[in-house]
Every structure is written in structure tokens, then in C-alpha cells.
Amino acid sequence: MTRFLTILALALMLTAGQADDALSASAGDKANAKAEEERKQKDKAQRKKDKKFNRDISYRHVVGPDVLPLGPFTVSLYVGGQLTEHRVRVALQAVDTAKKTELENAKPQLYGIVYPLCLRLFEKGRPSASDLLLFKSDVEKQVSTRFKDSLKGVYIESVL
Structure with missing residues (x-):
């Protein structure tokens, strides 16, 4: 019976450790997703600025x-x-x-x-x-x- 309790205790400790790893992995995934979203927003803003800049430069062709x-x-x-x-x-x-x-x-x-x-x-x-x-x-x-x-x-x- 003591052997059974020891194995049960070890199993509980291993699952608790894996749960912490799983929780930390999901927090890391959330941080990565947030960083990815910020990068996408920055890229979108930069493309918008580039488009406006290129439009400003093309005035030369409008003269005639x-x-x-x-x-x-x-x-x-x-x-x-x-x-x-x-x-x-x-x-x-x-x-x-x-x-x-x-x-x-x-x-x-x-x-x-x-x-x-x-x-x-x-x-x-x-x-x-x-x-x-x-x-x-x-x-x-x-x-x-x-x-x-x-x-x-x-x-x-x-x-x-």
C-alpha cells in the first residue's frame, strides 16, 4: 500500500509540474501572439505611410x-x-x-x-x-x- 501511495504521489507531482509547464507555454503563446499582432499593425501603418509618400512623389507626372x-x-x-x-x-x-x-x-x-x-x-x-x-x-x-x-x-x- 505504501508503494501505491508513493507512486500516486509521484504521479501527482509530475502532473502538477506539467500543468505549470502547460500554463507557462500558454502564457508564452499569448505573448507571441500579442507581439505578432503588434508587428502586423506596425507593418500596416508603414505600408500606409509608404503609399502616401509615393503618391506625394508622383506629382511630377501630372504637369503635362x-x-x-x-x-x-x-x-x-x-x-x-x-x-x-x-x-x-x-x-x-x-x-x-x-x-x-x-x-x-x-x-x-x-x-x-x-x-x-x-x-x-x-x-x-x-x-x-x-x-x-x-x-x-x-x-x-x-x-x-x-x-x-x-x-x-x-x-x-x-x-x-
């Missing part, structure tokens, strides 16, 4: 077929004793396709107009919003002076 890209212009200047390097891309929108062809044939002259204005844009470092608006109006005025009735708009594609 009568757009003549110029640049990128690389400007290296010493501002406050430090060398600064900037890049800017400009796009000119022509009134129609014939005017775009005329502007495209005169691209070296357009570079001669736009590049000095780019240098002036970055003379004081990174330009502000008002500096960019002034730059666009100067480009539009000077190009319209040289090429009458051919320019519809000036766009800054990127400033780095």
Missing part, C-alpha cells in the same frame, strides 16, 4: 506633356566660410507643343538664363519659400523676355 525639364543644376558655394552644395531641377511649361520644341532647341540659352538665377538662389544658403517664389518669377520674366508668348509656367521639381 508640354513641360521641358532643365537641370539638375549643381551649385557649390562658400556660405559663411563653409562649402555648401545644392541641386535644383527646374521645369518650364510651354504654351503648346510647338513652343516646347522651340524652347527645347534653345536649351543652351535657357541654361544661360536659369543657371545664374540658381546661383543667386543659393547665395545665402538654403532658400526660403519666398526666395523660391522670387526665383520662379525671375525665371518666368527673363525667359518670357527672350521667348515671347511661349511660357505658361515655371516649376521647381526638386531642391536638395
Whole structure:
């Protein structure tokens, strides 16, 4: 009989130990499931951000077929004793396709107009919003002076 009680006691102790393992395993599974759910939510949020970012970048294709890209212009200047390097891309929108062809044939002259204005844009470092608006109006005025009735708009594609 004592042998039976000893075996019964050992069996109870083993099952109790396995129950603790089972309880700890289910708690670990819950933690893993929770971590997996958090990871899925983060991935979903990142995909949403990526989609919004990619949508913001695609504005370049909306401008139209009568757009003549110029640049990128690389400007290296010493501002406050430090060398600064900037890049800017400009796009000119022509009134129609014939005017775009005329502007495209005169691209070296357009570079001669736009590049000095780019240098002036970055003379004081990174330009502000008002500096960019002034730059666009100067480009539009000077190009319209040289090429009458051919320019519809000036766009800054990127400033780095």
C-alpha cells in the first residue's frame, strides 16, 4: 500500500509540474501572439505611410506633356566660410507643343538664363519659400523676355 501511495504521489507531482509547464507555454503563446499582432499593425501603418509618400512623389507626372525639364543644376558655394552644395531641377511649361520644341532647341540659352538665377538662389544658403517664389518669377520674366508668348509656367521639381 505504501508503494501505491508513493507512486500516486509521484504521479501527482509530475502532473502538477506539467500543468505549470502547460500554463507557462500558454502564457508564452499569448505573448507571441500579442507581439505578432503588434508587428502586423506596425507593418500596416508603414505600408500606409509608404503609399502616401509615393503618391506625394508622383506629382511630377501630372504637369503635362508640354513641360521641358532643365537641370539638375549643381551649385557649390562658400556660405559663411563653409562649402555648401545644392541641386535644383527646374521645369518650364510651354504654351503648346510647338513652343516646347522651340524652347527645347534653345536649351543652351535657357541654361544661360536659369543657371545664374540658381546661383543667386543659393547665395545665402538654403532658400526660403519666398526666395523660391522670387526665383520662379525671375525665371518666368527673363525667359518670357527672350521667348515671347511661349511660357505658361515655371516649376521647381526638386531642391536638395
